[in-house]
Amino acid sequence: MRLSRYFLPVLKENPSEAQIVSHRLMLRAGMIKQQAAGIYSWLPLGLKVLNRIQQIVHEEQQRAGHIPVLMPTMQSADLWRESGRYDDYGQEMLRIRDRHDREMLFGPTNEEMITDIFRAHVNSYKDLPLTLYQIQWKFRDEVRPRFGVMRGREFLMKDGYNFDLTREAALHAYNRHLVSYLRTYERMGLQAIPMRADSGPIGGENTHEFLVLADTGESEVFYDSQITDLTFGDRQIDYDDAAACRAVLEEFTSRYARTDETHDEAVFAEIPEDRRRSARGIEVGQIFYFGTKYSEPMGATVVGPDGARVPVHMGSHGIGVSRLLGAIIEASHDDKGIIWPEGVTPFHVGLVNLKQGDASTDNACEALERELTARGLDVLYDDRDERAGAKFATMDLIGLPWRITVGPRGLANNVVELTSRRSGGSVEMSPADAVARLV
Numbered sequence: 007m008r009l010s011r012y013f014l015p016v017l018k019e020n021p022s023e024a025q026i027v028s029h030r031l032m033l034r035a036g037m038i039k040q041q042a043a044g045i046y047s048w049l050p051l052g053l054k055v056l057n058r059i060q061q062i063v064h065e066e067q068q069r070a071g072h073i074p075v076l077m078p079t080m081q082s083a084d085l086w087r088e089s090g091r092y093d094d095y096g097q098e099m100l101r102i103r104d105r106h107d108r109e110m111l112f113g114p115t116n117e118e119m120i121t122d123i124f125r126a127h128v129n130s131y132k133d134l135p136l137t138l139y140q141i142q143w144k145f146r147d148e149v150r151p152r153f154g155v156m157r158g159r160e161f162l163m164k165d166g167y168n169f170d171l172t173r174e175a176a177l178h179a180y181n182r183h184l185v186s187y188l189r190t191y192e193r194m195g196l197q198a199i200p201m202r203a204d205s206g207p208i209g210g211e212n213t214h215e216f217l218v219l220a221d222t223g224e225s226e227v228f229y230d231s232q233i234t235d236l237t238f239g240d241r242q243i244d245y246d247d248a249a250a251c252r253a254v255l256e257e258f259t260s261r262y263a264r265t266d267e268t269h270d271e272a273v274f275a276e277i278p279e280d281r282r283r284s285a286r287g288i289e290v291g292q293i294f295y296f297g298t299k300y301s302e303p304m305g306a307t308v309v310g311p312d313g314a315r316v317p318v319h320m321g322s323h324g325i326g327v328s329r330l331l332g333a334i335i336e337a338s339h340d341d342k343g344i345i346w347p348e349g350v351t352p353f354h355v356g357l358v359n360l361k362q363g364d365a366s367t368d369n370a371c372e373a374l375e376r377e378l379t380a381r382g383l384d385v386l387y388d389d390r391d392e393r394a395g396a397k398f399a400t401m402d403l404i405g406l407p408w409r410i411t412v413g414p415r416g417l418a419n420n421v422v423e424l425t426s427r428r429s430g431g432s433v434e435m436s437p438a439d440a441v442a443r444l445v
């Protein structure tokens with residue numbers, strides 16, 4: 007992509023409405039535009055990252071055997087009356103009347119609707135286990151939308167729902183989600199720690215939140231510092247193996263890690279003092295097991311092996327897809343701008359032409375763009391007639407992991423400069439070597 011033909015409305019000044027660094031950088035890098043409180047347009051650069059994050063979520067969900075669906079954003083109030091949540095949910099639910107005076111709502115979550123789909127089509131225990139998920143826009147009329155996409159009113163969430171015959175099978179689904187979430191966040195370059203949490207309006211007995219540690223986080227958390235040494239890495243796991251999934255859950259939840267709602271000073275005090283940490287965190291996901299809380303009132307039953315109808319055991323599992331952009335930036339930036347982890351970067355490489363209009367420099371840049379693109383890399387070529395300083399500042403702000411700088415002086419010796427955004431280190435090499443290094 008040529009920057010001269012792209013739409014990248016970067017801001018030179020710090021927007022005064024942004025209180026935290028990720029919001030500031032997303033506005034300055036031209037990724038989002040606010041349209042109303044907590045409601046954003048996604049501009050091309052922001053949309054590219056949002057799509058990369060969605061892609062990782064889809065891949066990891068499907069690796070775990072979960073099946074994508076897409077439900078509407080608008081729901082009928084009647085469905086929520088069946089579960090009893092229509093009145094309970096309160097002011098966060100945006101309620102709407104259509105022209106026939108029917109009560110509708112913009113979905114804040116989808117337990118009722120997925121249960122309705124299940125009961126319409128599944129009859130036998132032989133069709134279980136089943137986990138359906140979607141990535142869809144949600145609306146919650148938050149009292150205080152703030153921090154940009156971190157606490158929006160309209161936001162993108164991955165929400166998944168498991169249906170199982172027994173409590174034991176549903177707990178396997180719970181553990182499987184925990185494993186798949188660990189993989190998902192690590193692929194985005196994030197450490198998200200599972201912490202014992204409170205189930206809130208979703209209900210249920212078993213729940214963990216995933217938290218990214220950050221001073222700007224809205225949650226207060228308490229943990230044993232040993233937990234931050236754990237990584238999932240590239241282990242291979244058989245998601246059908248209940249014992250293997252449980253072992254991962256045990257490994258990642260055996261040390262103290264809780265949000266303020268479940269924090270217990272007495273238990274915390276048993277950890278050696280030098281390992282006790284209290285900090286702030288950003289909630290980027292949550293998993294729940296809630297048994298028959300929805301299946302019973304809504305009649306989501308299957309015929310079991312003995313011929314009797316039983317309500318299914320369920321859980322629901324959410325990832326804050328749009329919030330993740332903010333969380334990743336909070337965890338990875340410096341005073342010049344964003345530093346994208348390779349897994350989610352909008353472009354892999356930025357190409358800077360130091361002498362636009364010079365035939366041999368232009369040719370070298372175009373050749374590099376062609377070769378990198380042919381090898382599957384996404385390239386942003388700064389072909390504007392701008393000073394080098396301005397081009398570097400833009401690249402640093404938008405945070406691409408690699409920059410190739412091409413100028414007539416280097417080219418005379420057949421070298422370009424390859425710079426890592428994270429380390430700031432630069433190396434000179436031939437254009438061919440730069441391509442080889444990046445693919």
Ligand code: ATP
Pocket residue numbers: 115146148155156157158159161162163289290291292324325326327328329
């Ligand atoms: P919070 O405690 O931040 O209000 P929640 O516990 O109400 O979040 P869940 O119902 O657990 O949210 O939804 C799943 C995920 O969706 C959350 O872990 C979070 O990452 C994301 N999320 C929730 N509310 C918002 C919001 N207003 N804006 C952006 N993402 C959100």
Ligand code: MG
Pocket residue numbers: none
């Ligand atoms: Mg909330």
Ligand code: MG
Pocket residue numbers: 289
């Ligand atoms: Mg929460």
Ligand code: MG
Pocket residue numbers: 215289291292
């Ligand atoms: Mg939550």
